[in-house]
Amino acid sequence: MTLLLALKHRGRTLGRAYFAVQAVAGALWWVGVFTLPQVREATLGGLDPVLTAALDIPLFVVASGVAATAFRPAVWVATVWTACVTVAMMLYATITQEAGWGALAMMAAAAGSVAAALLIQTGRLPTELVLFGPFAFHLARPASAARNAARTGLQIVVFWGLALGVVPVIIATVEQRWKVSLVLPEGWANGVRIAGVALFLAASALGLWSAASMSTKGEGTPLPSAMPRALVVSGPYRLVRNPMAVAGISQGVAVGLMMNSWLVVVYALSGSLVWNWVIRPLEEADLAERFGPAFEEYRARVACWIPRRPARNN
Template identity: 65%
Template structure:
């Protein structure tokens, strides 16, 4: 079986499961009041079902049977429903669980649709414009200042703005779960430790690598000193841990999920392209470094690991 054939079969399997889950959900909507209330709020199930059953359930079944053109029906419809339900839940405070289900369906449907239509997920689409990997200009000073500027922007967006919006929406949708005090304290400690690791990693990269963490101005030299001796991606480890810590501090389980989803996207989508770029630039040196040092779990470097 070729990789393309496997990808198509995997995508069709997803739509098979989605069609079955959608059918069962609609049975629950019409037979179980709690399912209807938690996922649709006060929306009229007959009106919604008249559109959703053919455009979501039956269209998913059609893709599962090999009619791939129905991808262009089910995926856009899923996204439209997700956005509409999110607006409804935000205005009314109802149907929060329905929004979460549809967010998951939108992400899964988009990925499966790409598998069915393109026979793969084109992860290279994410590496474009300001996210395209480029080495920092040679001979330019101020890498450390640029790095701290990037930290302010990215930490402000990823650790304050986005989690704040998620926490507000989580409360408005009636999905909040109050965490115990000890969990919030643990989150504060975890945030301090992870932030220290992030700053240590950023300073090491900018001072020894002649570049910044930003993809558009990456280090010109391979950095294997400081925290990079113990784990290949200390900034990613720090960022994900910070996100989890912020979720604990804010008593928001959705922020924790946001951080964990970010880790999966980084590991499966971004990291392969970043490591391919590093291997193209640094060749055997990076290949040897990758063999010696773990990607995620910090550990003592193996004997013979160079120090720079």
């Protein structure tokens, strides 16, 4: 109980610290808007800065500062206002092709505000809410290796098509529409694309190897709704604990490099943060409950992201 209270206290402290930083950042941004035409054009476009400031300074900057004291009404005023402005800025940037950087900044602020508000309100983030529908943990039904492999193959087609195809195309299109692309010299751009292709091929090979190991040796699939019935510690799993996550994130980065889209790269790297801090703790808690000492020994021996150097025998 004491540990739980300490964790909640730390969570609330982090939430308050975020709002304090947001208040300072917002104030500095408004200084930039009124003193630097480049900042005003990049983040507000054709919007009237005076009218916008009249609303945003009290509801965003001041409210964030007050929210840093954990005053609950200010927390929700700042959070709701930030979310509303984010939606408005996204629509404005999409329609007018202006203020794209402002839309991106507000998207980051909205995500941070929601997380900070939850931390102040409850002391924690309700990460367990991500476990719904196809993402809820369920053991795979007993099936042959061939059937598990077929189901895994279908999952790969759907996941790769959406996460590595549809979503990156949407992100890259928005990046172009909002005029927030980073243009590389032609020689650099070609080199980046080639590096992306090489990384994608290597990551895809790792992903397929991992999926094959999961379906044939784990008696299940990579999807949480049909989790493996056996603990897999061979193949790529002897190198890192979740090679499929390593492969998927690397594939996303590779797609971003091939498309010359820095936002797609950010999308992929953001996925690594979500997986590491939200999904992984839940997944490993489930594995520890189901496999007990066998998983604890495996977790102590094998790293999560980067393979460890083998211990030398004296």
